[in-house]
Amino acid sequence: MTSALTSSSDSGPTITFEGVRIGFDGRDILRAVSFQVQERETLVLLGETGMGKTLSLKLAAGLLRPSKGNIQVLGRDVSGMAERDLLAFRRQIGFVFQEGALFDSMTVGENVAYRLHEDRVKGDEVELRVREVLRFVELEHTMDLFPSELSGGMRRRVSIARALINQPSIVLYDSPTAGLDPVTSQTIITLILRLRDVFGVTALLATQRLQDGFALANFRFDAASKRVVRRVSNGNAPGEARMAATRFLVLRDGGVYFEGGQEELVNTKDEYLKRFLV
């Protein structure tokens, strides 16, 4: 990744949900969800299973349409766009699926190169760019392996590499650490930190693990020393000027139960929220 990631020039919110409603089989999963994600901000979506975290990400990418409400991403109305326009639009967004969702009939290299092949990029450049992103996730040596030959954590990393190949300004992470051991989870979080702090990616991250969110809020990736270091303050220190804050959003029973920063969440008196903090 040689060039800086492209991001929208306007400083308004990158992702906006307004009164979004969606449901299946006679049951609403999201009823009236509204929130905004600012440019370069990381919004951590928390909630128990079945509360609509994955659904929110899929809505943001236009993979599903809300039955009511409005979703704006990068200034475009995703909820009202035709599928044909959406296909082109989604190339600006990276999506990391929960289990990686790698194409199992293709090698790791082909998986990562998929988007480039679609765009008819020339062979040499494809090889170069694929090696570059795979090096970024430290998996260059797995290029010719099939996804079934990789461990769960490696598959997630390949999935992140695949989402990055087009240098998107928004990355949507669906439970990137679910089902992984603490050490592997840490590797994934470090990758997400690097993406955010080195390339200024706006992120929507769904997770059940609050510690992932805290790690994102409390640490930053220092490009100079290539290490993860503790943040001095939440985006206010001089060295961290271009870093946006990490915010938390708790989904419960179809609505937004809590929205705010780490301090508010940690100091909450709410019994339901306290269950996340245990």
Add this chain to the structure above:
Amino acid sequence: MFLTRGYASDSGFVPQEFSETADEQVLVADTPLQVAGREDETEPQITVAGVLVNALKGAVADVQDYAMLCGRTMVTLVTPPYYLQDVLQQMDSIGAGSLPIILLSGFFIGAVMVLQTGAQFTRFGQTSLTGDVVAIALVRELGPSLTGLLVTGRCATGIASELGSMLVTEQVDAMRAMGTDPVRKLVAPRVIATLLTLPLLTAMTDFMGLMGGCVASVFSLRLTAVEFWRRAIDALDFADLMQRFTKPFFFAFILATIGCYKGLTVRGGTQGVGRATTQAAVLSSVMIIVADAFLTKVALYFADKLF
């Protein structure tokens, strides 16, 4: 106006007065077992009429979704981009892969027909007519339908399970997230490949059937091979060939689109994939037989009017 499948707002399951904004939402409980915000919902009453109406709605929605998939597939067949490599891959898997079963089944079907009809013809001393019977039955009817059914058993199920597995492991969503239309990338190549290979496979069935018939005639009815082939070729006219050439295209379209449709509408994880695979096999087999009856009627009508 399209039907939407069992969606909450349509069924009246969610009360209208439920608050629309997050701010207005009333939080009721804080204990883990109690679920907030749903207390004013009532369980829908189950009635016979309700179940029937829902089943009918489901069936109509199925037909509608299938028709939409077919329509979108048609559009992708005539507009770029095309995935030629995928088409070739599928042709190899559907066409070349089905060849062994087609060759074997074709040969033995022809042989069985001679053995079954030969005894009857022997009674009238007209054993040479077996050539006519095998040719007409195979070319008009058994060739296309048998090939259609055999390829359904092998490929419609394969397509449904492959696409179904891709769907449940979110690979289809991943494809869409990367800006690829799954209909174009997954459905169209399979439909094109089946459309191109099934007529060729049918030709192989016909040929192997006649070969089988010939071998059986020579060994069990003491006919000469030349006599069998001469009668077989003479028995066929252009109308028979017309049936032979049109049916496989329809059968190919049916088996490929039903396989894809069932695969892309899997619900309920791996168990759902198994169910979809079975349904794809059953549904496309039945549809091929039904379509066969109608196509035969149409073909006979045209044969009568035109030739």
